Amino acid sequence: DLYNPLAPAKVCYDDLGCFSTGGNFYDPKIRPVxxxxxxxxxxxxxxxxxTRSNILEASTIKYNDKASVTNSKFNPKNPTKIICHGWIESGDKPWVVEMKKALLSFGDFNANGVVYEQxxxxxRMVGTMTARLIKWLETEFGADRENFHFIGHSLGSHIAGYTGAGLRESESKQLGRITGLDPAGPYFQGTDPEVRLDPTDARFVDAIHTDSSDQIDGHLFLKMMFDSxxxxxxxxGHIDFYPNGGKWQPGCTRNIFTQDILSMGIIEAGKWTLAACHHMRAPILFTATAANxxxxxxxxxxxxxxxFKAGRCLSCAGNKCARLGIRASEWKPEGRTFVKLSSSGFDKQTGSMTVTLIGKSSHTTAALTLLAEGNMEPGQGFQGLVTSPEPVVGVxxxxxxxxxxxWFNFFSKPKIxxxxxxxIEGINQRKSTYCGNGLSIESESSRSIPSC
Incomplete structure (x- = not known):
């Protein structure tokens, strides 16, 4: 029996190396079994x-089968994009198909997909076998691992990591890029870098986190129960993106223990939750960046x-901005709008304050409640992040x-x-200043602030 619950097990294969359940791959809390x-x-x-020459019908590449390559449209001189799905998925899922189409629209690539039993x-085995395939394509057809970009979702992110680890021979010879799309957390959160995706697995590693949680390490069922x-x-990675904080994505509200069970049954609801809306947002976002x-x-x-929500991280100075998705590799190391108010010349007030931005088109506006309820002191500044469904460009x-x-305003309305x-517009970093110069605003009214 290859699995002994009382001691680490190990198995070796001639051209793939050894695999063990011990060492960094065992942890009594995170990886108990x-x-x-x-x-x-x-x-x-x-x-x-x-490829662009066979967009609709795939050919299959097989290790040690030269005819499978020569009879395909594989071009070793072109960059290669590898797409790898996650658990309870397959290579014909709509998001995989859409990503392939977007990538081939973006560039002249070899678009490969990896299909495996999950x-x-x-x-580890899939990653090691993929590394072996890439080495063989180098030796037999002149491909270059530096031109390979492995895009993995969920478990596929860690398969990408194992592939990259198997291809790293030196600083000058390694996999070109890995993109982790919401890398799987159960059995990987908090583990040693050998066990999971990490920055050493490719020359450039970027990750998009959309369904993250650090509250319940390792236990998938508990994560499902508590909607974690x-x-x-x-x-x-070298750079990690956390859209909407990396946890809750707009429009995602389903939960396995509520309407899903009623409408789908517990088995199908479980599958839906495991491939949840938040978790699936990462490949959707990446595909959108390639399509646009x-x-x-x-x-x-x-x-x-x-x-970030407080508007304290909106400067791109010092190379502190990067583009999520297909163009992330343009970032070289070295939210939308930021508003800051200062006020003076009035007595301390208690209340709420809202600022509205108007774009070039009078139909594009965005509002921000800078102060929901609280004190406003003379000389105090306020700042915040303004977001809107339609970007307000060119304020x-x-x-x-x-x-x-x-309530004590019988005789006159309070003023600030x-x-x-x-x-500061986040998209283009355009800065504009509006001078109030002590402009008086009564409670329950609004006034335009003139440009300086």
Missing amino acids: QLLPWSPDKVDPTYWLF STANT GIGLVQPV PDADFLAYECDNYDE TGVRLSWKSNS MVDGVTV
């Missing part, structure tokens, strides 16, 4: 190929999401309103005095 991967013959991953234990994320929260490479997918370096005007929470407003 370990299985060895299936044999190479049983895992037997399939590698399909699409389990955490088999990820099933992706990694820890950084695993000139669109705004700008991201900002920030310590945490609260700091041409600013209106400020506020409402006093004080506004010194100025500074707006």
Whole structure:
């Protein structure tokens, strides 16, 4: 029996090396039960190929079968994009098909897909076998591992990591790029870099986190019960993107223990949750960047999401901005709009304050509540992040309103005095200043702040 619950097990294959359930691959909390991967013959991953010359019908690449390559449209001089699905998925899922189409629209690539029998234990075998295939393509056909970009979703992210680890022979000879799309968390969160995707696995590693959680390490069922994320929260790349904080994505509300069971049954609901809306947002976002490479997918370096929402991380100075997705590799190391208000010349007030930005088109506006309820002191500044479904580009005007929470205003309405407003547009970093110069605004009214 290859699995002994009382001691680490190990198995070796001539051209693929050894696999063990011990060492860094065992952890009593995160990985309490370990299985060895299936044999190479049983895992037997399939590698399909699409190019611009065969967009609709795939050919299949087989290791040690030269005819499978020569009879295909594989061009070793072209960059190669490898797409790898996650658990309870397959290579014909709609998101895989759409990503392939977007990639071939973006560039003249070899678009490869990896199809495999899914389990955490088999990820190492699939990754090792994929590394072997790439080495063979180098030796027999002149391909270059530096021109390979492995795009993996969920468990596929860690398969990409094992592939890259198998291809790293030196600093000058390694896999070109890995993109981890919401890398799987259960059995990987908090583990040694040998076990999961990490920055040493390719020359450039980027990751998009959309369903992350660090609250319940390793236990998938508990994550499902408590609607906790099933992706990694820890950084695993040279650059890690956390859209909407990396946890809850707009429009995703389903839960296995509510309407899913009623409408789908517990088995299908479980499958839906495991391939959940939040978890699937990462490949959707990546595909959108390839289909719309000139669109705004700008991201900002920030310590945490609260700091970002407060508008404290909106500067691109010092190379602190990068583009999420297909263009992430343009970032070389060295949210939308930022508003700051200062006020003076009035007594302390208690209330709420809202700023509205007006774009070039009068139909594009965005509003931000800078202060939901609280004190406004003379000389105090406020700042925040303005977002809207339709980007407000080219801000041409600013209106400020506020409402006093004080009941003691029998004789006159309270006022605040506004010194100025500074707006920084996140997309283009355009800065505009509006000078209030002590402009008086009564409670329950709004006024435009003139441009300086």
